[in-house]
Amino acid sequence: MSLNIEQLRADTPGTQAVIHFNNAGCSLPVKETIDIITEYLQLEATLGGYEVKNKYENIINEFYTEAGRLINAADDEIAIVSNASDGINKVLFSIPWEAGDVLLTTEVEYGNCYLNYLKLKEEKGIEVKIVPSDDDGNILLEKMEEMISPKVKLIAVTHIPTNSGLIMPAEEIGKITKKHNILYLLDACQSVGQIPVDVEKIQCDFLSTTSRKYLRGPRGMGFIYVRKEVLKRLTPATLDMVTAHWKDADNYDLDCSVKIFEQWEKSYALVLGFTKALSYLNNLGVENTWKRIQHLSTYLRSELEKIGGIEVTDVGKKKCGIVTFSVAGVDSEELVNALLQQGINLSASLRFSSVIDMDKRGLEGVARASIHYYNTEDEIDILVEKVEQIFAYAMSKKEIPN
Ligand SMILES: Cc1ncc(COP(=O)(O)O)c(C=O)c1O
Known part of the structure; x- marks a missing residue:
């Protein structure tokens, strides 16, 4: 199916107001959401929060079907959480760790995840071991296999x-992970909604x-997937x-169900909004939207690479819609602020968000333009032109003698 970009943008009021390349931060929702x-x-305010919820129960439950449909999971393998970190922590702290157990992970973990690996190390006496990647960011799978021992309880x-x-x-x-029968947790915070994700193909136990972000739902929501077969091995940290x-x-x-990770109180307005966002994407087909994200991000990388003084800092054999770069003589946060003044939203990825990877690459911060399918080539051309202008301005300032 080819995407009707005009229609998609008409469905998204924000596209009329800003050029939004901060989709890995928080993307623009559709009007229906x-x-x-x-x-x-409004209904909660006029009828009563509990009373409306009872009336909307069936519609609210569609959430699980839409989330499951997107990642090829069953409805009863999905739980609603507050955000990706919340889901990851709920999983991490439900695993029956013993002193000396090993958590094997990667060089590119997000701060909120790695901090909690360290907390487990401190509290439970586990070891955290990092599987190395090559200089282009590709994880060394043969090293991962070499690092596996009976002590490895989780690969995150x-x-x-x-x-x-x-x-x-x-x-x-x-x-x-399957070959060695080790639990497998996937932080899919930036992937679900951006690329096709199929838990059966990936064979993860948790996601x-x-x-x-890429799901275009409201803030303050997330979901986790837990494979049914592993549930009986878990003990939730809180009840x-x-x-x-x-x-x-x-x-x-205690019921042995994925709902051990849910809380009774939640915003049902946001659950409904999230469901709308999921069904919108399911109807478009993530294979189709991913093709467009790939096309646009490849275009942005190639345009940025044409400009002297700009370095695209992305790594890896397979790249996604997150495009990172640095501009000589311009601090990444300053660049983002300058673009914001011109109606273009980007973000800066700073060292603290991924310390191990940033230190390995000697980076303090990079500018991040994260593309979604509703972006256009024209928007990319404007971004590249503005970045080029900011670079030229920074250079000219440098040349002015004091
Ligand atoms: C790779 C990755 N993992 C986890 C998170 C945390 O997500 P959340 O803020 O929804 O908890 C982020 C947030 O940016 C992220 O980029």
Whole structure:
């Protein structure tokens, strides 16, 4: 199916107001998503929050079907969480760790994930080991196999890092984890909604993602996938009445269901908005939207590479819609601010978000233009022109003698 870009942009009011290349931060929602959220909030205000929820129960439950449809999972393998980090932490702290267990991970982990690996190290006495990548960011799978021992309990992998354009070979890693019967957690925060993600093909046991980025849903939502077969090996870090049944002063029962990761209280307005965003994408087909993201990001990289003084800092054999670059003589945050003044949204990826990778590459910060399918070649041309102007301005300032 070919995408009707004009229609997609007409569905997205924000495209009329800004040039938005901060989709890896938070993308622009479609109007239907905003409408359903505001309508539902109005109903809560006029009918009562609990009463509306009971009436909308069936529609709310469509969330699980749409999320499952997108990643090829069953409805009862999906739980609603607050964001990708929340989902990852819920999984991490539900694994029965023993001192000496090993968590194997990658060089490109996001800060919120790695911090919690360190917390597990501190609290449970586990070891955190990093599988190296080559100088172009490609993970060394043969090293991963060499590092496997009976002590390895979890392999935790970032599918698409925040700061480098890379796509990790999630399926190849899945083959290794299955061969050695090791739990596999995929941080799919930047991948679900951007590239096709199929949990059966990848063979991960856990996946966590967020609503506001490539899925174009509202902020403050996410979901996790947990493979049914691994549920009985987990103990949630905290309990909630969704799945824990309080029997008496000393006892409770716990359901063995993915809902152990959900909380009873949540924003149903946002759940409905998130569902709309998911069904919009499912109807377009992520294979189609991914083709366009690839086309546009390849175009942006090639245009940036034509300009002297600009270095595209992306790595990896397979690249995604996140395009990172540095401009000689211009700090990445200054560049982002200068572009913002001109109605162009980008972001800066700074060292703290991915310390191991940034240190390895000797980077303090890079500018990040993250492309979505609703962006256009014209918008890219404007961005490249502005970046070139900012670079020229910085150079001329340097040449002016004091
Ligand atoms: C690769 C990656 N993982 C995890 C996260 C955390 O996502 P959230 O802010 O939804 O918790 C981010 C956020 O930017 C990310 O880029």
